[in-house]
Each structure stands twice: as structure tokens, then as C-alpha cells.
Amino acid sequence: DIQMTQSPSSLSASVGDRVTITCRASQGISNYLAWYQQKPGKVPKLLIYAASTLQSGVPSRFSGSGSGTDFTLTISSLQPEDVATYYCQKYNSAPFTFGGGTKVEIK
Amino acid sequence: EVQLVESGGGLVQPGGSLRLSCAASGFTFSSYAMSWVRQAPGKGLEWVSAISGSGGSTYYADSVKGRFTISRDNSKNTLYLQMNSLRAEDTAVYYCAKDPLALRGREIVVGYFDYWGQGTLVTVSS
Numbered sequence: 001d002i003q004m005t006q007s008p009s010s011l012s013a014s015v016g017d018r019v020t021i022t023c024r025a026s027q028g029i030s031n032y033l034a035w036y037q038q039k040p041g042k043v044p045k046l047l048i049y050a051a052s053t054l055q056s057g058v059p060s061r062f063s064g065s066g067s068g069t070d071f072t073l074t075i076s077s078l079q080p081e082d083v084a085t086y087y088c089q090k091y092n093s094a095p096f097t098f099g100g101g102t103k104v105e106i107k
Numbered sequence: 108e109v110q111l112v113e114s115g116g117g118l119v120q121p122g123g124s125l126r127l128s129c130a131a132s133g134f135t136f137s138s139y140a141m142s143w144v145r146q147a148p149g150k151g152l153e154w155v156s157a158i159s160g161s162g163g164s165t166y167y168a169d170s171v172k173g174r175f176t177i178s179r180d181n182s183k184n185t186l187y188l189q190m191n192s193l194r195a196e197d198t199a200v201y202y203c204a205k206d207p208l209a210l211r212g213r214e215i216v217v218g219y220f221d222y223w224g225q226g227t228l229v230t231v232s233s
Contacts, residue, residue: 001169034219036152043202043223044144044152055221087152091218094166096142098152 002027004090006099012107019075021102023088028068032092035064035073038101039084047086048073080106109133109222111203116227123193123231129186129203129224137161137181138209140216143188145199146226155201156188157216164214171197193231200226 003026031051036044048064061076088099115127142157156177176189204220
């Protein structure tokens with residue numbers, strides 16, 4: 001099965017900083033990659049699908065890129081409400097594996 | 108408005124069984140594949156199982172294969188997860204989650220999720 005590895009596992013950044021999270025697949029998955037945000041005590045929320053397509057209603061400071069095995073989630077200007085854990089997920093075929101998560105905090 | 112409401116969680120002894128339900132509303136349930144995703148306390152997300160809109164295709168994570176069974180009743184707009192031979196490592200919040208695309212009549216699971224329920228906690232302990 002394809003493994004999904006996220007890095008870093010956690011990060012601390014200042015408000016307004018550009019934040020980048022990386023997700024790597026152990027085999028190529030084309031662009032079948034989604035990103036989710038899970039705020040503390042809340043349900044996961046879909047941010048991006050097809051590696052770079054923003055889900056409706058998601059702020060434009062979020063963006064995704066990549067194809068094949070290497071993917072990136074970028075927050076262009078970190079806001080206090082972005083404190084959360086972010087997960088990538090592959091969906092080219094079952095099993096629909098999630099990455100281990102990246103916890104984003106404000107410095 | 109899409110709503111997914113899970114129920115059936117609780118405390119069960121190792122080796123026991125439990126059946127989770129997810130009542131869906133606000134969309135044409137039979138047109139969408141559905142999944143179960145779990146999250147152990149303080150841990151990350153783990154996809155558990157998926158089922159196509161008609162129920163004809165099912166998929167499982169290796170960690171639950173042979174012990175869990177996913178099913179659906181489209182006449183009741185309800186998704187189920189029958190969990191047998193439960194282990195301590197099955198302790199988690201179980202979420203039901205909806206596929207994003209209506210694929211009526213096609214046995215396809217897209218595999219990412221645009222709506223999630225609030226979850227139901229399953230605790231496996233003696």
C-alpha cells in the first residue's frame with residue numbers, strides 16, 4: 001500500500017508568515033490528493049482536492065500544488081484562525097490513506 | 108443542508124461487537140459513496156472503510172479487514188459499520204464521511220470527503 005508522509009509534524013510561525021507543509025507519497029498518485037484542516041475539538045474540513053483545487057468557501061490564502069509523489073500546502077499569510085492540524089490524503093485508489101498530520105501553531 | 112449524525116458508540120469489552128449508524132439527510136443518499144474514518148485519542152485520521160452508492164462495492168483498511176463490515180440502507184438513508192472482534196486499538200472517534208461526487212448507478216468511490224459527521228466514540232476496554 002502507498003504510504004503518505006507529512007513534514008514537518010509540527011511548526012510554529014508568526015501571524016502573516018508564509019507557511020508550507022509537505023506531503024510525500026511512497027508511489028505516484030497523479031493529482032489524487034486532498035488536504036484537510038482540523039481545528040482543536042472540531043471535525044475535519046476539506047480545504048483542497050485534486051492537489052490544487054480550492055474547496056468552495058475556503059480562503060484564498062490556502063493553496064496546494066504538486067503531482068506524482070510530492071505535494072505542498074501553502075498558507076500565504078498565516079492567521080490566528082489557522083491554528084489547526086492539517087492532513088493530506090490520497091484517493092487514487094483504496095486504501096484512502098491519510099498523512100500523519102502537521103500541527104500549526106502561532107509563535 | 109447536508110447532515111450526518113453518527114450513533115451507536117460506547118464502551119465494549121475486547122472481543123465484543125458494536126454496530127455504528129450514520130443517519131444522512133440533505134442530499135440524495137443513494138447517489139453518493141460513503142466512508143468511515145476514525146481518530147484514536149490524540150492521534151491522526153485513519154480511513155477505515157468505504158461503500159459505493161448502491162452498496163455493491165466495499166473497501167476496507169487492512170487493520171479492520173475481516174472484522175468490520177460496512178453496509179447501507181438507502182431506503183432509510185443510513186450507513187452502518189458492524190464491528191466485531193474489537194480490540195483496544197480500535198478505540199477512537201468514528202466519523203462517517205460523504206464522497207463529493209454523485210455517481211448514481213456507478214460502483215465508484217471517489218475517496219475524499221466534503222462532509223463529515225460529528226463522530227461517535229468507541230472505547231474498547233475491560
